[in-house]
Amino acid sequence: MATLADFKTTEKSWWCPGCGDFGVLAALQKSLVALDLDPEQLAIVAGIGCSGKIGNYVNGYNLHVVHGRVLPSAMGVKLANRDLTVIGTGGDGDAYAIGMGHFMHALRRNVNMTYLVMDNHIYGLTKGQYSPTSDTGFKTKTTPAGNIEQPVHPLTTAVAGGATFVAQGFSSWQPQLADLIQAGVRHPGFALINIISPCVTYNKVNTYDWYKQNLTNLANDDAYDPTDRVAALTKLNATDELVTGLIYRDPTSVPYEDRVAHLSKEPLAHQDAPVAQAVWDKILTQLG
Amino acid sequence: MAGTRGVAWKIGGDQGEGIDSTGDALATVANRMGYYVYGYKTFSSRIKGGHTNYKVRVATLPVEATTDTTDVLVALNQETIDKNVAEVPLGGLVLADAAFHPVLPAHRTGVHLIELPLTLIAKELGSVLMRNMVAVGASAALMNLPLAPFQDYVARRFGSKGEAVVGPNQAAVQRGYDQIRAEAGHLTQIRLGEPHPGDRVVITGNDALALGALAGGCRIMAAYPITPASDVMEALTKWMPLVGGVVVQSEDEIAAINLVIGAGFTGARAMTATSGPGFSLMQEALGLASMTETPVVVADIQRSGPSTGMPTKQEQSDLMQMLNGSHGESPRIVLTPSSIPEAFADGMDAFNLAEQYQCPVLIASDLSLGLWTQSVERSVLDRARVPIVRGPMVTERELADVPAGQFKRYALTESGVSPRSVPGMKHGQFLATGAEHAESGKVSEDPANRTQMMQKRFRKLDGFTRDAVFREGPLDADVTLLAVGSTVGILREAQGLLEAEGHRVGLVWLRVLAPFPTRAVIEALAGSRRVLVVEQNATGQVLSLLRTHGVGHEPRFHSFLKYDGVPFTPGEVVEQAAAVLDLAEVL
Numbered sequence: 037m038a039t040l041a042d043f044k045t046t047e048k049s050w051w052c053p054g055c056g057d058f059g060v061l062a063a064l065q066k067s068l069v070a071l072d073l074d075p076e077q078l079a080i081v082a083g084i085g086c087s088g089k090i091g092n093y094v095n096g097y098n099l100h101v102v103h104g105r106v107l108p109s110a111m112g113v114k115l116a117n118r119d120l121t122v123i124g125t126g127g128d129g130d131a132y133a134i135g136m137g138h139f140m141h142a143l144r145r146n147v148n149m150t151y152l153v154m155d156n157h158i159y160g161l162t163k164g165q166y167s168p169t170s171d172t173g174f175k176t177k178t179t180p181a182g183n184i185e186q187p188v189h190p191l192t193t194a195v196a197g198g199a200t201f202v203a204q205g206f207s208s209w210q211p212q213l214a215d216l217i218q219a220g221v222r223h224p225g226f227a228l229i230n231i232i233s234p235c236v237t238y239n240k241v242n243t244y245d246w247y248k249q250n251l252t253n254l255a256n257d258d259a260y261d262p263t264d265r266v267a268a269l270t271k272l273n274a275t276d277e278l279v280t281g282l283i284y285r286d287p288t289s290v291p292y293e294d295r296v297a298h299l300s301k302e303p304l305a306h307q308d309a310p311v312a313q314a315v316w317d318k319i320l321t322q323l324g
Numbered sequence: 325m326a327g328t329r330g331v332a333w334k335i336g337g338d339q340g341e342g343i344d345s346t347g348d349a350l351a352t353v354a355n356r357m358g359y360y361v362y363g364y365k366t367f368s369s370r371i372k373g374g375h376t377n378y379k380v381r382v383a384t385l386p387v388e389a390t391t392d393t394t395d396v397l398v399a400l401n402q403e404t405i406d407k408n409v410a411e412v413p414l415g416g417l418v419l420a421d422a423a424f425h426p427v428l429p430a431h432r433t434g435v436h437l438i439e440l441p442l443t444l445i446a447k448e449l450g451s452v453l454m455r456n457m458v459a460v461g462a463s464a465a466l467m468n469l470p471l472a473p474f475q476d477y478v479a480r481r482f483g484s485k486g487e488a489v490v491g492p493n494q495a496a497v498q499r500g501y502d503q504i505r506a507e508a509g510h511l512t513q514i515r516l517g518e519p520h521p522g523d524r525v526v527i528t529g530n531d532a533l534a535l536g537a538l539a540g541g542c543r544i545m546a547a548y549p550i551t552p553a554s555d556v557m558e559a560l561t562k563w564m565p566l567v568g569g570v571v572v573q574s575e576d577e578i579a580a581i582n583l584v585i586g587a588g589f590t591g592a593r594a595m596t597a598t599s600g601p602g603f604s605l606m607q608e609a610l611g612l613a614s615m616t617e618t619p620v621v622v623a624d625i626q627r628s629g630p631s632t633g634m635p636t637k638q639e640q641s642d643l644m645q646m647l648n649g650s651h652g653e654s655p656r657i658v659l660t661p662s663s664i665p666e667a668f669a670d671g672m673d674a675f676n677l678a679e680q681y682q683c684p685v686l687i688a689s690d691l692s693l694g695l696w697t698q699s700v701e702r703s704v705l706d707r708a709r710v711p712i713v714r715g716p717m718v719t720e721r722e723l724a725d726v727p728a729g730q731f732k733r734y735a736l737t738e739s740g741v742s743p744r745s746v747p748g749m750k751h752g753q754f755l756a757t758g759a760e761h762a763e764s765g766k767v768s769e770d771p772a773n774r775t776q777m778m779q780k781r782f783r784k785l786d787g788f789t790r791d792a793v794f795r796e797g798p799l800d801a802d803v804t805l806l807a808v809g810s811t812v813g814i815l816r817e818a819q820g821l822l823e824a825e826g827h828r829v830g831l832v833w834l835r836v837l838a839p840f841p842t843r844a845v846i847e848a849l850a851g852s853r854r855v856l857v858v859e860q861n862a863t864g865q866v867l868s869l870l871r872t873h874g875v876g877h878e879p880r881f882h883s884f885l886k887y888d889g890v891p892f893t894p895g896e897v898v899e900q901a902a903a904v905l906d907l908a909e910v911l
Contacts (some may be wrong), residue, residue: 040630045729048765076750081586092755092767095729099589100757101582104613108546108579112586112594113747115544115570120590122745180800293570300568304543305591305746307568308712311539315566316707319535322562323525 042075043068047092056233056244057209060154061090062121066210067217068094069256073121081110083126083135086161087154087233104134107142109153111292114147117303118293122149122222129159132168132188139190141195142226148229148291150220153190154207156235157242164238174241191283193274194228195265201227202268202287203282207234208244212280213254219282225289232280247278254281263287330359330383331467331514333396335459336404340372343400346456347378348697350463351475353477354382355526355699358519363697364390364891368678369551369635375403384517388663388698390815392895396466398459398610400442402426409435417466417515419504421455422890438466444490445499454496461500464772466512469639471501477555508710523702529693529810530597532700533623536561536671537595539707542621543569544587544594546580548602551635552691553625577602581609581622588618589756591746593675595621598641599691600629607650610684614654614781617734617742621717623687624673625694626809630891635887638691640809641861646686647838647869655782656684658838659814662812664700666835667693672709673790679715681784682741688837690860692810692891723751732763736776740783785839792841795848797823797830803901804830804852808837808866811858811892816896825898827905834866842873855881856904858897862887 043065068078078096079324082088084103091098097120101109110124114158131139131153142151158176159165165178169190173182194202201223213231220227232251234244252275254260260281261267268284293299300307311319335346344365351361362381368374379394381387393413399405405428406621412418423443428435440462446454457478464474475494482489527535534556537545545564547557574580574668578778580596587594603624604763607875613620626642628634634687646658657677667689674685723731723745733754735742742763745752755765760777762768797804799820805815812833822829826881832848832855834841849855857876866885870876884900886892 042762074750075753076748078753079590079747092757095753097753098755098757099586099587099616100755100759100763101585102608102758103580105582105609108574108582109589110588111572112544112546112583112588112592114586115572115583115592115594116587116590116594117747137575138579141579145384158410161661263816296570298565299570300543302568302594303748304569304587305748307543308714309540311707312539312569313707317564319538319566320525320702320705323527323531 037072038069038074038313040065040069043095045093045095049093050089051086052237055086056156056207056235057087057090057154059213060152060191060212060231060233061093062208063213063217064090064152065094066214067221070214070218077121078121079122081106081122081124083130085130085159087125087127088130100132104130105138106130106135107138110149111142111145111147114294115304116150117305118301123221124149124151126153128153128155128157128167128169132190136168137227140197143194143199145292146200146225146289148225148293150217150229152217153228153230154233155230156233156239158235158239160238161236187273190230190278191277192269195268195272195284198283199228200225200286202284203228204230204231204232204277204280206247206251206280208248209280212253216282219303223285223289223293225286244295247249250278252279254279256281280301291293329481330381330387331389331516332381332393333398333463333467334377334379334394334408335398335400336375336377336408337400339367339370339374339376341400342453342456343376343378344801344812346460349477351380351459351697353473353524354380354469356523357473358599359383359516360386360699361526361697362387362390364816365695367636377404377408382516385521386699387817389817389894390891392893396463399426400461407672417512418463419459419462419466436511438482438504438511438791442500446496449492449496449499451492451701452476454493454734457496457782458500461497462504465501465504467514467516467864469516471497476525484571484593524699525702525705527664528695528697529661529664529689530555530556530625530695531559532664532667532669532705533597533687533689536668537621538563539569539674539709540672540675541593541712542595542675544573544584544592545569545596546572546583546594547596547598548574548577548580550599550602552627552694553597553599553602553623556623556625577605578609581606584620585613585618588613588620588678589616595623597625598624598895599627599801601632603642603645610656611650611652611654612758613684614650614656615758617682617744617781618756619682620684620743621674621678621687622684623689626688634889636878637885638810638891639860639889640690640811641865641887643688643837643865643869647686655785656686656838657681657785657788658686658688658836660688660808660834660837661693661832662833662835664698664811665704668705669709676710676713676715677790680713680741681788682715682744683732683784688809690809715739718743718745718749719753720749723749726751729753730764733765734761734763734777735779736763739787740780773796788839790836792836793832793834793844793848795830795832798828799851800828801852801871802828803854803856803905804832804849805856805858805897805901806832806849806866807858808834811860814857814892814894815897817894818901821894821898829901837869840869840873842875845870845875849875853880856884856901857881858884858892860891862888
């Protein structure tokens, strides 16, 4: 059985001291141990930005792709080897700006993977421009007079878009975040976990303290039923998405790869035989 | 109007009138009878309405190009006559539906107009839809082909729909045949000659490419629909379930190529197919595949650009994009199939090459090769033509000796290719990143490392071995015709015509554009007095590429370009070659 050390690399972190992403990394590594995974069974597909570096620090098979394309790449990984645990990671820019098109389609396809979005409402690695989740009025280098746009609502969008697992964690609330990651990995389908991961350098508004004052924790609401889609949308609307916990889960979820007719149960990655003669003859006969 | 060059038959009408199925019927039957066929469609980017035509060349020897002329023109409307009658030679036949009161232009003399009540006969038999089958029967009579194979075709094609459909359609074919024999049989001079029965299929280059990919071990295909590449995806959608694979219709071409990269990283053989606009969207990801040394296969079925251009028209203008697209400098392999057998071979070999060299393999097909049908020997489509070779990989036994986290995925080797691991292999974990990295995969901006890694990635292709340049005809030719892609078949036809006029003519075609086969090109052209580079683009991309590599600066090199969307005809090439041959000696 793997230990925490097995999921660490020798790479030194490039993140700023105090970055929320440290908490995400810790919760992820703890979850991988709790899930009893082995590093070679783990594929992490990471996007571009501060958050995209998370793969550098987790021992596993890591694919660090171009900006915004985590989800199609991760889908390719999963289709190639159904036995792998596939985790996509990225930031709010990667997921909800340049990658928003792929996000919408990942929701309705429901490939069995987990998507961790580290959301800090700012572009950090490019040194402080507004992001698609930045609040209206938020001042940055590219919104000096305050953001005139509305933020996207990724959780509401996800539930409405057909997601089968939607959760939100907070990098400071480790036990809940680790629980959500494990639940996401176990979920048979696409699991979105938006993770509030404050940027201590460029976002002086949405700070750790600000979130602690404004977040509602669903763990304290015994009456909340995460399998009720309408209740999920109502809760997200009522809290303006400032809520942590499992927001929605479809208990009937069937992953994409199980719905592909005749998809090999064996990993396609291991197949290197020519087409069987009988199959080939059948195809050529159809050609007429 | 006979002999080996065969007969050219064309049907024209509005899109949506069953022109394709009529042409397919003639092509399929002629092929089954043992003739060689070449099918060529003209169509527009719309579904209903607008002129469309389908030309089928039927010959007693293999043919890879369309003709300048049309011996039998079947017109379902006046527009078909107006637009196509110019290519009907003296003594040629125009078969027209009497329903639209066809007329020949006053200046067209020496052409026989045969009016047949196609629509009326079809209605009598129960449905106007059978008009095309009447035309098929009439065409058989005009080409002096036996009727029975056509009736067999109808029985097979409509068999699943029952006798109520087969019977009237066979009657339609019979009526068309009988009526021509009775009323116009004396007009036709067509005698095709004896067929050469064999085991052949009529397929497109796109079909062949898809078949090659399947045989080459492709099990994941992702693509976004685009003309003229969609039927690569459609063919694989039909066949993948038979081998346990999957085709994903992605949300865009960016998703398609990135999905393929994910699959390639994981160890599956994966591809995408697209055309110019989609290929443009894939540029950034090609750099990622190159940087992470991930095997990927991308087919670009080129069409007329730039931008939307003319989506249903032929061009060979994405070559520079395939060679140099994407920011930074990234090695890739570019293959250029020029025939159905080559499309099959390249579709298959691309996957071995991608894994052997761990880089993108791009297949530069084009609309004419992708969409037009040809007779091909079934034996050419050999699923075991080459074995599947996975390229350098580490074994789990070797990895067992590697300390945890120490596997050097990007080890600096002499060949530049580093044995790779794939997910699932114990101790083989590594970081594949588009950022510059050290041997371990860890990000590095060290100048010395950067230089070494750039050299390593390019060094891989130094050892590239694949027959890349092909030549036919005399080495000391008066003129050598040079092309890539579907243009090659046209040049072969032109070569025969020029030789018949007494010229010594060579034919050279390139199967690989990157890495560029400089020495082989020089050798293939060394003895030619003149070289005519024939390509379907406006800027002479093939000749430019030759010149980039130090070939083609001499005055004996000439360029023949066309970018109107219409493929070269053999006659056009003959004319241009003759003009080049007439030039004063320049050597």
